[in-house]
Amino acid sequence: MPLGASRFGLLGGxxxxxxxxxxxxxxxxxxxxxxxxxxxxxxxxxxxVTVNDLQTxxxxxxxxxxxNNNGTSFIASGYQYAFQRGTTGGSFVETNSTSxxxxxxxxxxxxSTGSSGNGYFYLYNLxxxxxxxxxxxQNISSFSDERFAFGSGVLPTAETHNAFQxxxxxxxxxxxxxxxxxxxx
Amino acid sequence: MAVGNLEFIKSVEVTTSxxxxxxxxxxxxxxxVYKITTNDFSTVGTLQTAxxxxxxxxxxxxxxxxxxxxxxxxxxxxxxxxxxxxxxxxFIDNIFGVPDQSPEGASSVTYVxxxxxxxxxxxxxxxxxxxxxxxxxxxQKYIGVLKQxxxxxxxxxxxxxxxxxxxxxxSVYGLASN
Numbered sequence: 001m002p003l004g005a006s007r008f009g010l011l012g013g014x015x016x017x018x019x020x021x022x023x024x025x026x027x028x029x030x031x032x033x034x035x036x037x038x039x040x041x042x043x044x045x046x047x048x049v050t051v052n053d054l055q056t057x058x059x060x061x062x063x064x065x066x067x068n069n070n071g072t073s074f075i076a077s078g079y080q081y082a083f084q085r086g087t088t089g090g091s092f093v094e095t096n097s098t099s100x101x102x103x104x105x106x107x108x109x110x111x112s113t114g115s116s117g118n119g120y121f122y123l124y125n126l127x128x129x130x131x132x133x134x135x136x137x138q139n140i141s142s143f144s145d146e147r148f149a150f151g152s153g154v155l156p157t158a159e160t161h162n163a164f165q166x167x168x169x170x171x172x173x174x175x176x177x178x179x180x181x182x183x184x185x
Numbered sequence: 186m187a188v189g190n191l192e193f194i195k196s197v198e199v200t201t202s203x204x205x206x207x208x209x210x211x212x213x214x215x216x217x218v219y220k221i222t223t224n225d226f227s228t229v230g231t232l233q234t235a236x237x238x239x240x241x242x243x244x245x246x247x248x249x250x251x252x253x254x255x256x257x258x259x260x261x262x263x264x265x266x267x268x269x270x271x272x273x274x275x276f277i278d279n280i281f282g283v284p285d286q287s288p289e290g291a292s293s294v295t296y297v298x299x300x301x302x303x304x305x306x307x308x309x310x311x312x313x314x315x316x317x318x319x320x321x322x323x324x325q326k327y328i329g330v331l332k333q334x335x336x337x338x339x340x341x342x343x344x345x346x347x348x349x350x351x352x353x354x355x356s357v358y359g360l361a362s363n
Contacts, residue, residue, distance in 0.1 A: 016192060016193035018192070018195075019191045019192060019193070019358055020190075020191035020194040034272060045224050045225070045354065046222050046224055046292070046294075049211045051195075051219075080262040080321065080322040081262060081317075081322065082260035082261055082262045082266070082322065082323070082324050083260065083324070084258060084260060084266065084326070094260070094265060094266045096260065096261065096262045096263065096266075097262060098262045098263045098321060098322070122292075122294055124224055124225070124292035124314070125224070125225055125292065127288075128225070128288060128289055131225055131287065131288050132288050132289065132290065132316055132320075134292050134314040134315075135313050135314065136292075136293070136294065136312045136313065136324065138312070145333070149325050150312065151260055151324055151326075152260065152312070152313070152314035152322060152323070152324025152325075153314070153322065153324075154262075154314060154316055154322040156288075156316055156320040156322070158288035182191070182222060182356070182358075183193060184196050184356050185222045185224055185354070185356045
């Protein structure tokens with residue numbers, strides 16, 4: 001049987017307005033990466049990131065890396081992920097890894113006119129030193145054809161991750177990237 | 186900080202061992218669409234347990250009739266993916282993930298559509314991420330429905346394997362439409 005609310009930290013009860021809180025928007029233009037640092041300055045349990053009009057200087061896909069030193073360097077091993085990708089051409093592909101140098105999201109672009117990637121991802125527990133850092137994501141890319149991807153990833157190391165990086169697999173990256181905190185999460 | 190239209194309604198934080206949490210009176214006529222975050226759920230013991238969903242009706246009673254349908258894609262980092270689907274079930278299985286003991290755990294985002302409407306079914310979409318005892322990651326992409334044209338006032342997150350959880354936070358938000 002469920003325990004009474006008094007056994008839990010029960011909060012709220014009436015609508016409390018404005019809980020998707022914009023922390024920062026970065027507009028990249030032919031940059032090597034997009035880095036969000038100083039996460040501890042605006043501490044949330046769950047973050048939400050939008051990616052709009054991602055374009056790259058070469059055929060490339062965007063990846064996520066975490067940092068435990070506020071962006072001085074980004075961790076380059078130990079990532080896991082699994083995602084499903086589908087295309088308007090009709091192919092559906094599973095992709096996964098238990099030991100990669102980054103979290104792949106299949107968020108793609110190339111140099112052709114109109115090519116871009118758009119999507120979002122959530123980040124969980126980054127600032128909790130006792131927990132793993134998780135992400136869930138969904139996106140659409142206009143590439144050689146239109147394609148979607150959804151999936152999850154984790155860096156299974158219990159430590160504080162106070163920065164993250166969006167990096168292209170090749171070339172440079174352009175686009176709009178917004179970081180939000182989900183208050184009360 | 187910019188103010189948006191994601192409006193906080195309620196949070197319930199689990200800090201003691203339990204197998205069930207009711208989030209009561211979180212759905213209302215104020216919203217059609219709700220967002221639920223479940224963050225950092227982990228079990229008391231080392232065995233994984235499935236975190237399931239049932240709705241609470243307008244009187245707060247648990248809806249356990251065989252009116253739940255669901256389907257999801259189970260995406261593991263170390264093996265091939267699996268499709269799972271069921272109709273006419275008494276609950277929505279696994280939707281909040283299958284966590285085990287910290288630092289492994291499960292987190293998810295769920296959207297609920299029309300739960301308070303007495304003329305529509307209550308639909309859910311969800312995406313989650315978790316790791317098991319071997320620290321292997323699994324993600325899920327989920328759809329589900331309660332096939333009842335009745336008002337729902339809240340929901341229950343529960344496990345039924347006698348593997349209680351003692352950590353986790355549920356937050357419910359309304360998506361303002363005007």
